[in-house]
Each structure stands twice: as structure tokens, then as C-alpha cells.
Amino acid sequence: MNERGFVTVSMQELERIKIIAAVAEHRLKVVQAAERLALCERQVSRLVRRYEASGASGLVSGRRGQPSNHELPIDVRVRAMALVRERYADFGPTLACEKLRECHGTTLAKETVRRWMRDAGLWIPRKQRPPKIHQPRNRRACLGELIQIDGSDHRWFEERAPACTLLVFIDDATSRLMILHFTATESTFSYFEATRQYLEAYGKPVALYSDRASVFSCNSHSSTPGKGVTQYGRAMFELNIDTWCANSSQAKGRVERANLTLQDRLVKELRLRNIGTREAANAYAPHFIADFNGRFGKVPKSTFNAHRPLREDEDIDLILSSRVPRRVSNSLTVQYDRVIYILADTAENRSLIHKYLDVFEYPDGRIEIRVNGAALPYVEYDRLSEIDQGAEIDNKRLSHALQLAQVIQAQRDDRRASGSPSRTNQGEAPRSKERKAGTKKQRELTLDDLNAAVLRTAERRVAAVGK
Numbered sequence: 001m002n003e004r005g006f007v008t009v010s011m012q013e014l015e016r017i018k019i020i021a022a023v024a025e026h027r028l029k030v031v032q033a034a035e036r037l038a039l040c041e042r043q044v045s046r047l048v049r050r051y052e053a054s055g056a057s058g059l060v061s062g063r064r065g066q067p068s069n070h071e072l073p074i075d076v077r078v079r080a081m082a083l084v085r086e087r088y089a090d091f092g093p094t095l096a097c098e099k100l101r102e103c104h105g106t107t108l109a110k111e112t113v114r115r116w117m118r119d120a121g122l123w124i125p126r127k128q129r130p131p132k133i134h135q136p137r138n139r140r141a142c143l144g145e146l147i148q149i150d151g152s153d154h155r156w157f158e159e160r161a162p163a164c165t166l167l168v169f170i171d172d173a174t175s176r177l178m179i180l181h182f183t184a185t186e187s188t189f190s191y192f193e194a195t196r197q198y199l200e201a202y203g204k205p206v207a208l209y210s211d212r213a214s215v216f217s218c219n220s221h222s223s224t225p226g227k228g229v230t231q232y233g234r235a236m237f238e239l240n241i242d243t244w245c246a247n248s249s250q251a252k253g254r255v256e257r258a259n260l261t262l263q264d265r266l267v268k269e270l271r272l273r274n275i276g277t278r279e280a281a282n283a284y285a286p287h288f289i290a291d292f293n294g295r296f297g298k299v300p301k302s303t304f305n306a307h308r309p310l311r312e313d314e315d316i317d318l319i320l321s322s323r324v325p326r327r328v329s330n331s332l333t334v335q336y337d338r339v340i341y342i343l344a345d346t347a348e349n350r351s352l353i354h355k356y357l358d359v360f361e362y363p364d365g366r367i368e369i370r371v372n373g374a375a376l377p378y379v380e381y382d383r384l385s386e387i388d389q390g391a392e393i394d395n396k397r398l399s400h401a402l403q404l405a406q407v408i409q410a411q412r413d414d415r416r417a418s419g420s421p422s423r424t425n426q427g428e429a430p431r432s433k434e435r436k437a438g439t440k441k442q443r444e445l446t447l448d449d450l451n452a453a454v455l456r457t458a459e460r461r462v463a464a465v466g467k
Contacts, residue, residue: 017059020044020051072112080106080113081120093117139173139298144205144306146172147198148255151186151213154263160276166262167194170255172209173300176293177258178202180266180285182278188215188231189363192320199239199316203307207242209252217245231322238319239310265292322361326369328352334359334369334378341369341378349376 019036022028023044030048034041050058083104088096093114100106100113117123140146148170155163165186169179179201181194198205210216218228229237236243246252269288275281310316326334332343332350336359343349352371360368369376 013060016047017051017056020047020059021056023048024051072108076106076108077116080108081116081122084113084117084122085120089122093123139301141173142300142302142304142306143171143173143176144202146207146209147178147205148172148209148252149191149194150211150252150255150259151190152259152263153186154267156182156263156267156281157270157276158267160274164278165190166259166266167191168255168258168262169194169198170258172254174293174298175254175258176297177289180262180282180289182281182285184278186213186215188322191215191232192235192363195235196316196320199310203309204239204241206306207244208236209244209246211249211252212245212247216243234323235319235321239314261296317362318360320363324359324361325356326359327356328354330354333381336367337361340381341367342381343369343376343378 016037019028019033023030023033030041030044033039034044037044039047047059080100083100083106084091084096088099091099094110096117097108097110097113100108114123118125150168152166152168153163154166156166157164165183167179167181167183167186167190168177170177179194179198181190181197183190183193214230215232216230218230218233233243249256266288270276270281270284273284275284324336326336328334328343328349330353332345332353334341334343334357341359343352357369357371357376360370362368367380369378
């Protein structure tokens with residue numbers, strides 16, 4: 001019933017009224033009306049009698065406008081909405097429903113809470129919300145002021161080779177490609193290699209703009225050497241280059257759009273030249289960059305070049321490396337990445353016991369143990385270098401890790417078939433000595449035990465080669 005007291009009917013009800021009126025006026029038979037309304041003849045007869053007694057309003061349900069028999073009491077709704085307004089005004093319906101149940105003992109369906117919050121103006125459906133507006137950002141004024149970097153995992157060589165990652169460095173002011181570097185995975189060392197190429201070619205930019213990948217952003221506080229600082233961030237800080245992370249893909253849209261263009265143009269150029277290896281692709285990259293920049297490069301607003309030359313005291317080899325502090329044990333050993341490094345038994349090294357040293361790992365795989373700027377000699381004792389059970393592997397590195405695992409498993413099968421000793425058996429001897437040494441929670445091998453183990457390992461390898 002509307003404001004003027006008239007009963008409102010739907011189109012379906014209006015059609016029913018026409019059919020019942022036709023039966024009442026003897027223009028339509030009861031059987032025909034029952035078929036058209038999908039009702040029984042007795043029900044049609046009842047409706048005809050109601051129409052003759054009360055007119056069209058007699059065919060409208062008497063429950064219209066009345067509250068449902070299953071409707072919750074009004075005091076429950078008032079109390080729930082009062083709590084939502086007071087404490088959970090900015091909560092979503094699902095979370096507000098959970099808090100009402102957990103904190104206030106009010107059990108409601110989330111759709112009920114959603115309807116009540118919508119009626120009270122506390123919740124706006126997503127379809128009714130205004131769209132987000134991403135306003136364009138002006139380019140930077142000069143070359144080298146802001147460099148956007150990103151990694152694109154793609155089948156760059158199509159079916160000619162497995163998928164790999166392309167690291168892209170693009171200038172924000174000119175949209176010029178600065179560096180293209182093909183690598184196996186998007187890792188810290190890969191970015192070290194690409195950054196080294198950039199620094200040697202152009203110098204130091206003002207800032208680098210990236211996403212929130214683990215190479216650039218630290219979600220936990222376990223990274224070294226600084227709290228919440230990644231290895232790449234530490235290296236850029238030492239070079240006096242700012243590193244910023246974008247909060248969305250649209251924020252670094254220039255490099256994202258460049259990735260789409262490269263996945264189209266660069267893939268076809270590699271196909272035409274029958275390039276199927278990362279080495280050949282990296283050799284071709286400078287030629288592609290020159291052609292790309294000639295077609296799509298923009299003229300900067302300012303002719304000033306913001307790149308800075310490298311300082312004489314900035315050692316790129318040391319800066320672009322992974323640096324991790326490790327503690328020297330009582331037996332003059334340092335453990336890093338499941339490998340024990342044995343230091344020489346000298347008076348200077350004995351003074352380092354229980355102190356922390358820096359272990360440097362370079363992109364080419366070299367390991368250095370440095371203290372006070374000097375590298376210490378060591379003997380490497382790898383207990384189980386090939387066994388990596390239960391290791392945590394990033395999603396982007398999974399395909400590369402599986403390929404590496406297949407190679408290692410094939411080598412291990414060949415070694416077992418030839419009867420040569422495995423690394424697992426070589427590592428059992430020192431571990432059995434550790435179990436017999438006592439019941440301490442942390443046991444360390446003595447220097448003599450480690451030296452003896454190294455000698456036994458060398459003798460077994462020589463014997464295996466002789467066989």
C-alpha cells in the first residue's frame with residue numbers, strides 16, 4: 001500500500017487479476033484459467049469468489065506490508081546497530097558479524113548484518129562505490145633522476161629454451177631502456193649483476209623505483225646487516241642511491257607497460273635471429289635497446305644528466321655482494337649456508353673466537369671471510385652440500401630449483417652405480433662422533449676432527465677416481 005492508501009500490485013499479480021476477472025465475467029472457463037495460472041481448479045474458484053466479494057484487492061496477499069514471522073525482534077537490531085556504530089563503524093559486514101558473536105554474544109547471519117548496515121548507511125555495496133581514479137604522474141625532468149626496475153618471468157625463447165627472467169631498467173623521464181639482463185631467476189645476485197652493468201655504463205642514478213619483492217623490501221626483521229634492510233638495499237645505501245618501493249603496479253606503470261611491449265617485440269626479434277640462450281640474448285640486448293630507444297624514447301624536459309660517477313673509494317666488488325655476519329666458534333670455524341669454513345690456527349685468529357666476522361658471497365659464487373677490511377684464508381669443509389631436504393624456495397625460483405635438483409639427482413645416481421662413496425656416507429663419521437661426545441645441546445667438532453675428516457674425504461675421492 002502506498003502513501004495515498006492504494007494497493008500496489010506487480011505485473012504478475014495484474015495478469016492474475018485480468019484472468020480471474022475474465023472468469024468472473026464468464027469470458028474464460030475455470031479449466032483454462034487454471035492452466036494459464038498453473039493452479040488447481042478449486043483454487044481458481046476461491047480466487048473468483050474473493051474477487052466478486054472484494055474486487056482486485058481481494059487477490060492481494062493479506063500479509064503484504066506485515067513483518068515476517070521469521071523477522072528478528074526489533075530490540076536485537078537496535079542493539080546490534082548501536083554496537084556497530086559505536087565500535088565497528090569502519091568494519092566490513094563479515095568482520096562486524098564475527099565481533100558481535102565473539103565479543104558480545106550476538107549471533108547473527110552475516111547477510112543480515114550486511115543488510116542492516118546497508119540500510120543504516122554504514123556499508124556501501126561495491127557496485128555502488130565510486131571507481132578509484134588513478135591520476136597520471138608527470139615524468140621526471142632529467143635523465144637518471146628516477147629509474148624504474150622490474151623483473152619479467154616469461155618464455156622469452158618460446159619453445160627453444162625454458163622460461164627465464166628479464167630484468168628491465170627504464171628511465172622515468174625519457175622511457176629509454178637502460179639495461180636488459182636475462183637471468184635464470186629474479187634474485188639478489190641477478191640484480192647485482194644488472195646494477196653493475198648499469199653503474200659501469202651510466203653511473204649512479206638518484207633513485208631506483210621497484211615493487212615490493214623480497215629483493216627490495218624486507219617483510220621480516222631477519223635480514224642482515226641492518227634491521228629491516230635487504231642485501232640490495234644495503235648495497236644501494238653504500239652507493240648513496242635511494243631505493244623506493246611502489247604500493248601498486250600502476251605506480252610504476254612505465255616499466256610495466258615496457259614489459260608488455262618487450263614480451264611482444266623482443267620475443268619476435270629473438271625468434272627471427274634464432275637466439276635460444278641467455279648468453280646470446282644478453283649479447284643482442286644492446287642492439288635491441290638502441291633500436292627501441294630510437295623508436296620510443298622521449299626527450300627530457302631538462303638536458304641535465306643526474307647520473308653521478310663512481311667514487312674512487314667505492315669498491316663495486318665488495319659493495320655488490322651478500323654480506324652476512326657469522327660468529328667464530330671455539331674450534332676456529334665459521335658456518336655459512338650449511339658449509340663449515342676452517343680458519344688457520346694462529347694467534348691472530350684465536351683472538352677472534354666468539355667474535356663476529358663478515359662472510360662475503362659474490363655473484364660469481366666466491367666466498368670471502370673478512371675482518372677489518374682483510375680477507376682471511378680458510379679451508380672449506382662441506383658436510384652435505386648436495387642434500388637440501390626441506391629447504392624454503394621462493395615461488396619464482398621453483399622452476400630453476402627443480403632443474404638443478406634433476407641434475408644433482410642424475411649425478412648422484414651415476415655415482416651410486418659406479419660404486420664411488422656418496423657425500424652422505426662421508427658425512428656420517430663426524431656426526432657419529434658428535435653423538436658419542438656427550439649429551440650437550442650444542443656440540444662443536446674440534447679442529448683435529450675436522451682436519452681428519454677433510455683428509456678422509458680427499459683420500460676417498462682419490463680412491464674413487466683410481467677405481
